[in-house]
Amino acid sequence: MDGLNAMSETGETVTNISEEMRQAIGRLLSTRTSYPISASDIRKWAIAVYFPESPPERFVGAGGPDAPLTAPEEFNPFAWAAPGKKPKKPDVSAAFLENQLGITPPPLNTVLNGGTVVEYGVPMREGDVITATNRLDNYTEKQGKRGLLMFSSMKDEWTNQRGEMVKRTTSTVIRL
Amino acid sequence: MDLSVGTELPPFVRETRMENWNRFAAVMDEFVPHHMDDDDGRKSGMQGAFGMGNLQSSYMHNLIRDWMGEKGCIRNFSIQWQQPNLKNTIVTARGRITAVEDTAQGKQVSLELWTEDNNDRRLAIGTAKVLFSA
Numbered sequence: 001m002d003g004l005n006a007m008s009e010t011g012e013t014v015t016n017i018s019e020e021m022r023q024a025i026g027r028l029l030s031t032r033t034s035y036p037i038s039a040s041d042i043r044k045w046a047i048a049v050y051f052p053e054s055p056p057e058r059f060v061g062a063g064g065p066d067a068p069l070t071a072p073e074e075f076n077p078f079a080w081a082a083p084g085k086k087p088k089k090p091d092v093s094a095a096f097l098e099n100q101l102g103i104t105p106p107p108l109n110t111v112l113n114g115g116t117v118v119e120y121g122v123p124m125r126e127g128d129v130i131t132a133t134n135r136l137d138n139y140t141e142k143q144g145k146r147g148l149l150m151f152s153s154m155k156d157e158w159t160n161q162r163g164e165m166v167k168r169t170t171s172t173v174i175r176l
Numbered sequence: 177m178d179l180s181v182g183t184e185l186p187p188f189v190r191e192t193r194m195e196n197w198n199r200f201a202a203v204m205d206e207f208v209p210h211h212m213d214d215d216d217g218r219k220s221g222m223q224g225a226f227g228m229g230n231l232q233s234s235y236m237h238n239l240i241r242d243w244m245g246e247k248g249c250i251r252n253f254s255i256q257w258q259q260p261n262l263k264n265t266i267v268t269a270r271g272r273i274t275a276v277e278d279t280a281q282g283k284q285v286s287l288e289l290w291t292e293d294n295n296d297r298r299l300a301i302g303t304a305k306v307l308f309s310a
Contacts (some may be wrong), residue, residue: 041203048199049234051190058246073250074230074237079205092208113229115256120249 016106016150016175017139024101029134029154032085034077039063039126042071049074068126073167077130094175097152101136106150106175114151114172121165129161137170150175177247179285179308185271188239192227192267200231214263227261232269232300236289239269240304248306251284255302266294271304282310 039062046059049072054060063069071077078085095105124130137153152173158166190196194212201207206228209216214224233255240250261267268291275286289302 045203048203049231050238051196051199056241072234072237072241073253074234076204079203090208113257115254116233117252117254119252 014148015141016108016148017141018104018106020103021098021106021139024098024103024136025138027101027136029097029100029136030132031134032078032082032132034082034130034132037071037075037077037124037126037128037130039069041077042069042075042126045075046072063126065127071124071126073120073123075124077124077128078132097136097154097173108150108175110176112174112176114174116172117170119168121167122160124160124166128166130158130166131160132156132158144176146176148176179273179276179283181273181276183273185239185243185273185287188235188242188269190235190267191264192231192261193264194225196231197225197227200228200234204228204230206230222260223262225263227263227267229255229257229300232257232261232267232291233302235267235269235291236271236300236302236304239271239289240287240306243271244306244308248285248308250304251307252305253302254304255289255300257300259297259299261291261293261299267291267299268293274303279307281307283308 043060046055049055058070059072061067061069091099093099094109094111096111098105134154134156137155140151141148142151143149152175154171156169156171160166197211201211210220210222211225211228217223217225236255237250237253269289270292271287271289273285274288277284285306285308287304287306289304291299293299
């Protein structure tokens, strides 16, 4: 039934999660390693998110090896360039997840952001190199006002060059 | 600092428009057409271009950081987006203490968070746990 929805005897969709999708739970979606975080990266991020007012001094100071800047918690070290990352148009389709996995997507066309849960570990600092490992966490479904909703969760774990946990993020998308 | 349950955090307020969104797109590499162009925003069913959900997340982090200073440490954070941040609206991030717990590491404060605009629209809701080390 890959790519098709299962129907009950009354014609209602009972699941859009195919066996191929179930088999993919836990699979690696991507791994990325950042370039070393620069003081300039941290300053620019802080200036952007506090605009038009000045960010706290700890994000925009001189930095350097003796007093490396600490990044705001939600800082993204993978924006723009990362080793081996090639510029490409982002996949904003409802099938983006299965496209990454190379499997048949569910027959759903609308995708909504279902939210993000983050656990923080050690802070990111100037000079750190961050490695991210993103996996498909789960597929679940529940009945909503607009029909059967599919919840797809992904777990992304970031560690620094010392192997310390920086953050664990669980992101959920809702498809219908 | 008053860490009693029910205490509200000083709000974080920003008037939002392309000036904010362009800067965030530039650091996040988030030049998605519906955030940049009114026509593309309308194609997505909105009134025009709308702001990035991740910027709402940053505003909530700013709210927490401005309140806790360098004494606290954000341990956990969650966000759910409810409505888009429309252009030329004033966004206010707010928070309230929901629980305080003494732990071996210090005082852990639980927060409920939200962002709203000047048209009484709630844009995002969230939670956080902040540790104030002993």
